[in-house]
Amino acid sequence: MSGRTAVLGGGISGLSAAYYLCDNPAFRAIKIIEASSRTGGWLRSRVSSEGVIFEEGPRTIRPRGPAGLNTLNLVDSLKLSEKIIPISFTHPAAKNRMIYAGKKLHTLPNSLIAMFKVNSPFSRPLVSCLITDLKAPQLIKQDESLYSFVERRLGKDAADYLISPMVCGICAGDAKQISVNFLMKSLFEYEQKYGSIVKGYVKSNWEAFRSKSNKTDSQKSNDNDEITSYRRAENEKWSIWTLRGGLEQLPTALADSLSSHGVQISLNSKCEELTFTEGGVELKFNGKTEKYSRVISSLSAKNLAPMIHHQHPQLANELIAIPSVTVAVVNLEFVGNVLEQEAFGFLVPPNEKLPILGVIFDSCILSPRNSTVLTVMMGGAWFTKNFGDQPSKEHLLEVAVHHVKTILHIEADPVAHNVAILKDCIPQYVVGHEQRIRGIENYLVKHKLPLFLCGSSYYGVGLNDVVLSAKQAASAVTQQC
Ligand SMILES: Cc1cc2nc3c(=O)[nH]c(=O)nc-3n(C[C@H](O)[C@H](O)[C@H](O)COP(=O)(O)OP(=O)(O)OC[C@H]3O[C@@H](n4cnc5c(N)ncnc54)[C@H](O)[C@@H]3O)c2cc1C
Missing domain, CATH: 1.10.3110.10 (protoporphyrinogen ix oxidase, domain 3)
Structure with a gap:
């Protein structure tokens, strides 16, 4: 009996979970419940007043391993492969990674x-x-x-x-x-x-x-049959990749594909409570209750915990124990090339006690027109210590511009900027995380809850990890239900 599936969250993992579930015609009755007015979650590509892309969230993806392969296959199936901008291992943005220590930039041995x-x-x-x-x-x-x-x-x-x-x-x-x-x-x-x-x-x-050398010749030639983006990534030795026009196109293409398959996406719908019943689960949102056979949650563990606390306090306590940090992202655009060296960017070791985590040289990765685009990351585990509970965007911009100009010896002011405070955006896998995840998985099995988990709180924070976690959640649904 397949019945209806609710997917909580319309970020990249919720959309991916629905996309993979759609592969099985018996499970196409899906509704995605998304609290905000848009899909994509942390993937947000804004266009600056000067026409360049400001990525607020992720900007580059690694092509390696099973998770890297899976995302590239998704990109191919969404027909986005022509938009891929590959960065090979020999590119300065892949080779040159710097740290700022003792008031100087140092290139790490490469x-x-x-x-x-x-x-x-x-x-x-x-x-x-x-x-x-x-x-x-x-x-x-x-x-x-x-x-x-x-x-x-x-x-x-x-x-x-x-x-x-x-x-x-x-x-x-x-x-x-x-x-x-x-x-x-x-x-x-x-x-x-x-x-x-x-x-x-x-x-x-x-x-x-x-074991590689023991591969038979027929296995080797089979590997080369199909020219996929993953095969290109291997042959052309990509270090990272991104999408021309911004990574937000990935969730946008997913949402379009889902709509064409009849999946409902309910925006401005904040789920407040899950109640597990004999035949499934009841979801409370927008002042109403809807019944489903099962639910896939792509929400952060912290957001999911209060929704199930009334029935499953022990599970809620395990979920709430996975902390997350807030990051302030400041995108800056300068006229012309103001950088002395091409690189991915630089990171600041915490013992330097500066209020910035690092700066990404976006324009080295994307080589836009005649301008320099930088993204300053601030806060994280030190957000409250450095900025208090509610810093103003003006203050964050001032701190970012001051440090960028000082460290990179830039005299000009930026001509465009974007400041975003991403609250609780990155889960922290603190010591004991793996045991906690095993405990959560065992609890779900033992209590036979029709609840499937994906997203960045559990199996990896990178985009590849969360897309793969979504695929695994969808596969668990089709196997168990
Ligand atoms: C600043 C930053 C930079 C990053 N850079 C990279 C990078 O370069 N490369 C990389 O691989 N990864 C990067 N990541 C990680 C990557 O962006 C995340 O792993 C990924 O976006 C997480 O997606 P998600 O769908 O799991 O979660 P989210 O994007 O958080 O989506 C969850 C969705 O659930 C919704 N929601 C929340 N509560 C409710 C509720 N009660 N009811 C209904 N809906 C709800 C939210 O509105 C949101 O849309 C970065 C992350 C950040 C924050």
């Missing part, structure tokens, strides 16, 4: 030779971190913070100047709180299984190399 040299702010060649790792004793643990893992295995300089800024870049988070067993699972497992990161890396890559 070649094997550079690993053997002393590059400031490090006081030793980065290759010596590997020797530190080989000498460090193995500790058997369930989980720990990324900072403490890297400090223990690779040294304090790697924890301060590599991992801490990287965590700011991935999830605007504090490496001292984020789980290594979740965010860098393979490195953690290398120590747990083989005693060190280096030993684990060598052993597992040797095994992968052997």
